[in-house]
Amino acid sequence: xxxxxxxxxxxxxxxxxxxxxxxxxxxxxxxxxxxxxxxxxxxxxxxxxxxxxxxxxxxxxxxxxxxxxxxxxxxxxxxxxxxxxxxxxxxxxxxxxxxxxxxxxxxxxxxxxxxxxxxxxxxxxxxxxxxxxxxxxxxxxxxxxxxxxxxxxxxxxxxxxxxxxxxxxxxxxxxxxxxxxxxxxxxxxxxxxxxxxxxxxxxxxxxxxxxxxxxxxxxxxxxxxxxxxxxxxxxxxxxxxxxxxxxxxxxxxxxxxxxxxxxxxxxxxxxxxxxxxxxxxxxxxxxxxxx
Numbered sequence: 001x002x003x004x005x006x007x008x009x010x011x012x013x014x015x016x017x018x019x020x021x022x023x024x025x026x027x028x029x030x031x032x033x034x035x036x037x038x039x040x041x042x043x044x045x046x047x048x049x050x051x052x053x054x055x056x057x058x059x060x061x062x063x064x065x066x067x068x069x070x071x072x073x074x075x076x077x078x079x080x081x082x083x084x085x086x087x088x089x090x091x092x093x094x095x096x097x098x099x100x101x102x103x104x105x106x107x108x109x110x111x112x113x114x115x116x117x118x119x120x121x122x123x124x125x126x127x128x129x130x131x132x133x134x135x136x137x138x139x140x141x142x143x144x145x146x147x148x149x150x151x152x153x154x155x156x157x158x159x160x161x162x163x164x165x166x167x168x169x170x171x172x173x174x175x176x177x178x179x180x181x182x183x184x185x186x187x188x189x190x191x192x193x194x195x196x197x198x199x200x201x202x203x204x205x206x207x208x209x210x211x212x213x214x215x216x217x218x219x220x221x222x223x224x225x226x227x228x229x230x231x232x233x234x235x236x237x238x239x240x241x242x243x244x245x246x247x248x249x250x251x252x253x254x255x256x257x258x259x260x261x262x263x264x265x266x267x268x269x270x271x272x273x274x275x276x277x278x279x280x281x282x283x284x285x286x287x288x289x290x291x
Contacts, residue, residue: 002071010039014048015072016058022069025105028061030268036061043069060084064097066105066127082131086110086139089269090261093217094139096126100154106265108152109219111195112139118193119143122165123211123219124265128155133162144168146198148221149208150176152265168192170200172207184209199254203247204240210254218259223250224284225267233262233270233277233284237291248288255281 006019016035018028020042028036028043034054037046049055059081062070072078085097092112099105108124122142126132136142142163147153150173157179160167166181177183184190184207190198197212204222211219218224227234240247259277262270272280 001068004071004073007071008039008042008044010042010044010046012045012048014045015074015076016045016048016062017071017073018042018044019069019071021067023067023101023104025066025099026266027064027066027099027105027107028070031064032057032061056080056084060087060097064099066099066101066103083135085132086135089263090217090271091214093213093263096122096132098127098129098132100125100127103152103154104266106152106154106222107263108154108265109263110136110139110142111213113195115140115143117195121146121196122159123263124148124152124221125154125156125159128158128162133159136163141165144192146192146196146211146219147180148210148219148223148265149173149205151205152221168198170207170209172200172202173205174207177207197257199257201247201250201253203243203245203250204236206242208242208250212257212259215258217261217263218254218257220262220264222264222266223247224254224262225264226262226270228268232280234267235284235288236267237288244288244291248285251281251285251288255285 002019007017011017022042024042035058036043049058059078062078063081086094094110096108108126111121120140120142122145142165145167147169168182169180170184187200200209201223258274
């Protein structure tokens with residue numbers, strides 16, 4: 001819970017604030033950009049919510065914060081922020097919110113599908129939170145968990161136990177595979193079902209993998225994200241834990257696929273046409289080869 005006594009001095013005066021426990025994960029700045037900003041390694045409130053829409057987004061940011069670093073001076077009820085998740089992104093894909101400190105605020109997503117199409121899929125794991133779990137149950141539960149890599153799996157075991165759903169993870173993630181129901185081997189792409197293709201992308205970690213949904217949405221974990229500054233795609237050289245060379249090769253492999261959306265665990269969501277996304281990916285690969 002955020003502590004007023006530890007409120008960061010960069011916050012403007014008013015109801016909402018961020019305290020010094022912030023880890024700079026970027027969640028609040030993505031969810032409520034009208035209110036939160038980066039002031040150098042941490043977030044702060046640069047403008048208090050001015051209307052009901054901004055207030056709602058600020059409450060969503062408060063709920064999603066992995067370290068409970070966002071607070072209100074009057075201890076306002078954040079019920080509307082809780083009820084907002086999972087929040088719609090595109091088609092039948094939803095952002096789960098409730099990010100976890102154990103995965104440094106990584107984003108996870110719920111794909112909502114009817115049982116005859118395989119049922120719902122949880123991509124990586126949010127915090128195990130009772131209101132979120134109840135809402136997931138109302139939306140059809142979870143039939144399968146796809147885990148991109150060991151960094152972003154948070155409370156996966158609790159979700160698997162609650163929903164009795166199998167999990168998928170690559171053997172390259174070592175000890176993180178303990179208890180996992182389906183362990184992927186090798187680097188060849190694997191068809192999960194008619195909608196989903198698993199693509200191993202070693203580099204960020206040895207067993208990193210991404211998931212392509214309906215040749216439209218690419219769930220990228222920590223492999224790839226969007227850069228608003230460049231208006232293009234990017235990879236994170238400074239947090240490549242296994243091999244930049246391998247990550248570059250993995251990025252080149254994605255040129256063989258079509259997608260319009262990039263939904264990362266860390267970094268910004270990207271959306272453009274398939275043709276433009278392919279061009280942006282080519283540019284990203286070219287930059288990576290120079291680093």
